[in-house]
């Protein structure tokens with residue numbers, strides 16, 4: 659059964675490459691929409707407001723320097739201090755909106771839709787609406803996007819259909835990710851070096867971060883080409899952290915060197931590929947390109963070119979699971 663699925667998949671790839679040829683794969687420019695999760699800051703619970711403000715300033719300066727559209731996703735529990743909504747933290751959200759960055763819902767407490775019952779997942783979505791909807795209302799608008807915590811979208815079709823319909827009823831569009839990566843793991847290594855006042859260590863992490871990200875981009879370009887015979891507009895996942903606060907503009911410069919033009923999430927989502935069906939119900943939070951591949955029957959060997967985080971970074975972070 660499994661072999662048949664792989665064979666059918668290979669045949670499908672073979673036929674699609676005959677039809678489309680390789681000319682499309684040369685199509686330029688490549689397009690990339692940037693999304694940034696876990697606002698106001700991934701480690702918001704572990705820093706005071708002064709540090710939160712400092713890193714927010716860095717991130718917004720980097721985004722301005724890079725001249726890229728960004729759609730960013732908020733966990734509203736990170737706007738609280740000791741269980742109370744904190745006005746200074748809410749003010750940092752206004753700074754993102756003032757910078758022209760669209761804010762979306764990433765749930766209140768970052769609960770996985772794979773792991774909590776549907777009513778609890780719904781509650782986490784609704785609690786994640788309070789502040790951002792208020793800030794948008796003050797400006798005469800409403801948030802448009804929802805991003806799943808851990809990219810986990812439910813382990814069965816009923817859970818997924820129920821929560822998708824619920825998000826739809828609230829007016830949200832689901833923001834997928836194609837260019838998935840472990841920037842959070844590099845950020846953890848970077849934070850450790852920061853805490854130890856180890857600027858050489860921070861530089862060492864950053865030096866590994868950029869080539870890792872471009873290798874990841876090449877990997878998903880290959881997947882796009884293999885599955886669709888062309889370069890689809892990619893959607894990059896990053897996180898609000900010190901690493902991107904110092905290196906986001908340099909990262910974008912690397913992507914520009916690779917031929918990428920930066921587009922909005924809405925522009926990327928206009929591509930018909932994003933209406934493609936996927937039926938991945940596994941435990942992992944994975945890229946939509948991987949979901950589409952698995953839906954077509956891709957086996958383990960299809961993912962053999964996956965780019966791992968260098969061991970030196972894992973050791974620095976003390977994290978060995980990606």
Ligand SMILES: [Zn+2]
Pocket residue numbers: 695696764768806807808
């Ligand atoms: Zn997240």
